[in-house]
Each structure stands twice: as structure tokens, then as C-alpha cells.
Amino acid sequence: MDISTAGELWDATPGWLNTASYGLPPRHAYEELQTVLDQWRHGSSDWKPWDASVARSRAAFARMVGARPADVSVSSTVSQIMSVVATALRPGARVVVPEIEFTSNLFPWAVAAEVVTVPAERLAEAIRPGTDAVAFSLVQSATGSLTPLKEVVEAARAHDALVIADASQACGWLPVDVEGLDALACAAYKWLMAPRGAAFGYLSPRLRERMRPLAANWYAGADEGGSYYGPPLRLAEDARAFDLSPAWFSFVGAAPAIELLNELGVERIREHNVGLANRFRAGLGLEPSGSAIVSVDAPGERLEAAGIRAAVRAGRVRASFHVYTTTDDVDRAVEALTQGSPRR
Ligand SMILES: Cc1ncc(COP(=O)(O)O)c(C=O)c1O
Structure with missing residues (x-):
């Protein structure tokens, strides 16, 4: 089209x-959601068909950012994803963040680490020996400015710093690829046109090895579709281990919208x-x-x-x-x- x-x-x-x-x-996403809301209202459907939207959304998002679905976790907010990514940092870690950064990608670092804020245009040069991670938006929400990703990734590589990106103002209009990134979080209610409550987190395998699954839950369990009762702790082997149990209706709206963006x-x-x-x-x-x-x-x-x-x-x-x-x-x-x- x-x-x-x-x-x-x-x-x-x-x-x-x-x-x-x-x-x-898009109209068809809205209509799919209305159908499901009607089912909810009348109790005329099990939740399992609604849950299929989570796998569809995960796959569509992964395709959009050049990732494997197994490296993508689902969540509800960027701040929740970043807060769990922060468990990969050592105590006292130094995280470099642009001054103008949206706080969902700033506060989690301030809670877990020592934050150094710098003017956005000086982000790459601020990555120095002793920098553990750099966290930034691919597109700044206040100004619309684009982060020079190549420079930042190169500087981070040179100092073995983690590269953590927020794509909430980018995915859906700016081609994005996870190559060179350790984490990429994206809220789906902006350019991905979903209801609020769906978010995606690309988590690289090397990052996941260092992360703790702080919000472990039934949905993140090893059994596809739910590990309902009792011990032991048994989480998925891939990025699903960091899934939040999904806000169903948000994903029902997200799947057709992201698929359409990929198609267009x-x-x-x-x-x-x-x-x-x-x-x-x-x-x-x-x-x-x-x-x-x-x-x-x-x-x-x-x-x-x-x-x-x-x-x-x-x-x-x-x-x-x-x-x-x-x-x-x-x-x-x-x-x-x-x-x-x-x-x-
Ligand atoms: C860059 C960016 N990240 C994240 C968010 C939303 O964060 P959260 O999903 O934690 O509410 C916004 C909302 O304006 C944003 O502009």
C-alpha cells in the first residue's frame, strides 16, 4: 500500500x-480490541486467545528491530524494563546519561548506580575508562534529536560499557537495529500505536547472564503459557525469563498495529x-x-x-x-x- x-x-x-x-x-487494531473487550464483558472467551497477541507482538517487534523473538521480553513500561536491566550493574557502577533524558530511562539508574549526566551532543565523548554503561534515547522526547548511535556504540565498545537504549520515540518511524546494543526498551503506546500497557525489551544474551529476574512470575516460567503453582523456581531459558505477565488488552491492540507498521x-x-x-x-x-x-x-x-x-x-x-x-x-x-x- x-x-x-x-x-x-x-x-x-x-x-x-x-x-x-x-x-x-489503525482501525482494524481498534476493532480487534473492541471484539475482545466484548468477550471480556460477557465472559464469552477464555483468555488464551487474547494471550496469543503477546507472541504475535513479540515476533512483530523482534522483526522490526532485527532481533530474535527469544531475545525480546514483554513488559508494561520502559521504567520496569530498565529497573531490571539495572540488576546487571555492579554496586557503585557509573552510568552516563544525557541531561535531557526522559526520567523512565534515568531514575532506574539513579536508584541502582551513580549517574553522570552530560549534554546529549557530548554523550560519546563522556564514555571513559570506568564507565559501566551508557543509557540514552535513540530519539529524545523533548527535542526530537537523534543520538549518533555509531559513535556511542564505538565509544562504549572501547571501554567495555553496556549500551542501553530507549526506542520509545524511535521504533515505528526510524529504522532501528539492535546490532551493538545490550538492551533496547520501547513503550508501544506512541509510534507503535498500541494502548498503554505494552512495552518490549530486547536483552542481549551477554546482558541476560548478568541480570537478576527481579519480577519473576508465572508467565516467565519455563513452561510456555504459565508455570502456575509451587516451587521450584523454574524460569524460561531465554528473554522470556524477564517477561511481566501481560496486560492482555494492550497486546491485543499492539499486535495488529506493529504488524501493519512492518508491512508498510x-x-x-x-x-x-x-x-x-x-x-x-x-x-x-x-x-x-x-x-x-x-x-x-x-x-x-x-x-x-x-x-x-x-x-x-x-x-x-x-x-x-x-x-x-x-x-x-x-x-x-x-x-x-x-x-x-x-x-x-
Ligand atoms: C523516551 C521515552 N521513554 C519512555 C516513556 C514512557 O515511559 P514508561 O513506559 O516508563 O511510562 C516516554 C514517554 O513519554 C518517553 O518519551
Whole structure:
């Protein structure tokens, strides 16, 4: 399907420029979820068919990031994944994190280790002898800036530091590959367009050897589908050992949405999204960039008045553009921001 017509698969009310906050479900994902909610309401189905969505989601996510499904754990939040990854660190470990990092990928390190924060653009050079890990977002949620992954991975390799990435603002529009990473956590309710409550964690085999399964539970058990009662502790051999028992309905919405993204092709989605972001930037007199998220000093209240929904914080507008965003959405936003006032 052509990306320019893929928007037909959604029911977005025009003016949604806030996927960096949450993404909108494709129609068939929403409908699958409604079917399941109806089953739940009436008690007309066992939960096992709902649970099949977890395996589907895990496989689709693994495919998206070039991982084996056996190296992907399922969870509900990024902070939970990072908190368990933190068990791989030695006491007193030093973790380098960008100053601007979203706190779900900062607080877990502050609890477990010593954190050194640095300007995002100096991340690679801040990795030095004695650095145990570097943790960062592939795309920063506040600014939309992309981390220069190659440099960071090379610096981390040189000092034997773990590389821990948050892909919540990347997966779904930016091609992502787990090559060179130890952990990659992703919340699925933004660019993967799932209901909140589904998250994925790629955990490399070498990292897993050092991790403790702090949230061990029946779903992470060796028996596929559940280790229900009694000792001994018997966890899966692969990344499933770190699974949380799943928020079923979130995964019911996640599976069809992630499968659709794979089908449409993330590289094509990137071109579409960045093209729209750059159309928005050009309208405001800004140079193009390579991101689907634009953060700009602009009178955000005018967007609200025009019915455009973007994130407006402390005098800055954060607008984000996904597969269902249209040129009309962009042009309306530019018009609202520029009409009757000199560009700023
Ligand atoms: C980069 C990033 N990571 C994670 C999250 C969400 O974290 P959690 O899943 O812990 O709620 C967000 C939400 O805005 C985010 O922007």
C-alpha cells in the first residue's frame, strides 16, 4: 500500500500532531480490541486467545528491530524494563546519561548506580575508562534529536560499557537495529500505536547472564503459557525469563498495529513522517532535520485555538508526525502559528 494513502486505515480526527505523546490505532487494531473487550464483558472467551497477541507482538517487534523473538521480553513500561536491566550493574557502577533524558530511562539508574549526566551532543565523548554503561534515547522526547548511535556504540565498545537504549520515540518511524546494543526498551503506546500497557525489551544474551529476574512470575516460567503453582523456581531459558505477565488488552491492540507498521515498511514511514516534519519546519522558516519530532519556540496557544493538538510546554511546541498525519494537518498548524505575526 502507498504510504500517502495508508492514512485511510485510521480514523484520526484532523489535527493530531502529538504521536510523541500517544499514537492512534489503525482501525482494524481498534476493532480487534473492541471484539475482545466484548468477550471480556460477557465472559464469552477464555483468555488464551487474547494471550496469543503477546507472541504475535513479540515476533512483530523482534522483526522490526532485527532481533530474535527469544531475545525480546514483554513488559508494561520502559521504567520496569530498565529497573531490571539495572540488576546487571555492579554496586557503585557509573552510568552516563544525557541531561535531557526522559526520567523512565534515568531514575532506574539513579536508584541502582551513580549517574553522570552530560549534554546529549557530548554523550560519546563522556564514555571513559570506568564507565559501566551508557543509557540514552535513540530519539529524545523533548527535542526530537537523534543520538549518533555509531559513535556511542564505538565509544562504549572501547571501554567495555553496556549500551542501553530507549526506542520509545524511535521504533515505528526510524529504522532501528539492535546490532551493538545490550538492551533496547520501547513503550508501544506512541509510534507503535498500541494502548498503554505494552512495552518490549530486547536483552542481549551477554546482558541476560548478568541480570537478576527481579519480577519473576508465572508467565516467565519455563513452561510456555504459565508455570502456575509451587516451587521450584523454574524460569524460561531465554528473554522470556524477564517477561511481566501481560496486560492482555494492550497486546491485543499492539499486535495488529506493529504488524501493519512492518508491512508498510518503517523506512517508507520515516520518509513520510520526516517529509511532513520538514514541511512544518519550512513553514516556520526552519532548516530541515532528520526527525519526525519538531520542538520549536512558538505560540502554542494558537494551535489549541485552531483545534490542532500538539504538546505545548513552557512556550515551546512539540509537534510530531506519523503515518496518519496529512499535509493538510501540517499546513493548518503552520497557518495557525504564523498568521498575522512575524515569524519567530
Ligand atoms: C523516551 C521515552 N521513554 C519512555 C516513556 C514512557 O515511559 P514508561 O513506559 O516508563 O511510562 C516516554 C514517554 O513519554 C518517553 O518519551
